[in-house]
Amino acid sequence: MHLIITRFASMLALLLVFLAPNVWADRYTQLESSLARINPDMKASSIAPTPMVGIYDVLLNTGDRLYMSADGEFFFAGTMYQNTSGASLVNLTEQSALGARLLAMQGPAAQQSWVFPAQGEKKATITVFTDVDCFYCQKLHAEMAAMNALGIEVKYLAFPRAGLGSPSYQVLVDSWCAENANEFLTEAKLRAHNKQAPQTSPQLCENPVIAHYTLGQEIGVNGTPAIVLDSGELWPGYLPANELAKRLGIL
Structure with a gap:
């Protein structure tokens, strides 16, 4: 099932490449104008x-995602x-989001991460x-040893919920710049937990x-932790190591 989803998402991701802004901007000027009427910052x-x-x-x-009429006069939000x-029954909204997430997660921002490698054979990456x-x-971080022991590699991307420039943002920056980034991040989470x-x-x-942070906003992350699979699927929230492994098909 995951293979089918991944193949579909890959095809959709390639389609999105050809629909990049410089290609479709002239074709959809009415839709762009409609967005500007809603909010000038909306693109x-x-x-x-x-x-x-x-x-x-x-x-x-x-x-976020909207559905709009060709002239931009009518729109609705939802699934x-x-x-x-x-x-x-096919959820077209999730199919479209899957392709967009997959494409975004292949970009340069997602390639820079804190990596906690699997022990032994790597069976999955989140x-x-x-x-x-x-x-x-x-x-979730307290389950790191258990996840790694199950063959799950964990890559972290920063998403300071309080926003850029907040104290948590600064700690994440510090964690990245530390001599041992993984140890600093682990200690930062522990110290925050213990106040x-x-x-x-x-x-x-x-x-x-x-x-x-920008990448997270683009793919619809609105809370942490948010788990993204290689297929582009997004699982919001915490999962224990064993439950995570079951959903990944490892156990």
Whole structure:
């Protein structure tokens, strides 16, 4: 099942490449104008036709999704399903989101991460958007040894829920710039859990924290932890190591 989803998502991701802004901007000026009337800061990251005639799937720069008429006069937000006679119900919104996430997670921002490798044979990889002062992020991190022992490699991307420039943002920057980034991040989560003062900040360095945060917003992360699979699937929230392994098909 995961293989089928991955193949579909890969095909959809390639489609989205050809629908990049410089390709479709001239074709969908009415939709762009409609977005500007809603909010001048609202932009489309991608626009694609849907199976519903005259309705377009518009992915916003905020990670949200709208469905708009071709002239931009009407739009709605929500989940679109395809209910074809004799076939299973299809969640078109999730299919579209899957392809967009897969494409985004192949970009440069996601390639820079804290990596906690699997022990022995690597059986699965998960990418987790994390914060240091989030209780369930701390709880998930406490399962790190168990996840790694089950063959799960964990990659962390930064998502300071309080926003850029917040204290948690600074701790994530410090964690990246530390001599031993994994140890610093582990200690930061433990100290936050115990309500202790943050560690001494290392020398500032170039870091991907802003890029991670922006990526999370683009793919619709609105809380932490948020687990992204190689297929592009997004699992919000905490899962114990054994439950995670079962869902990944390891146990």
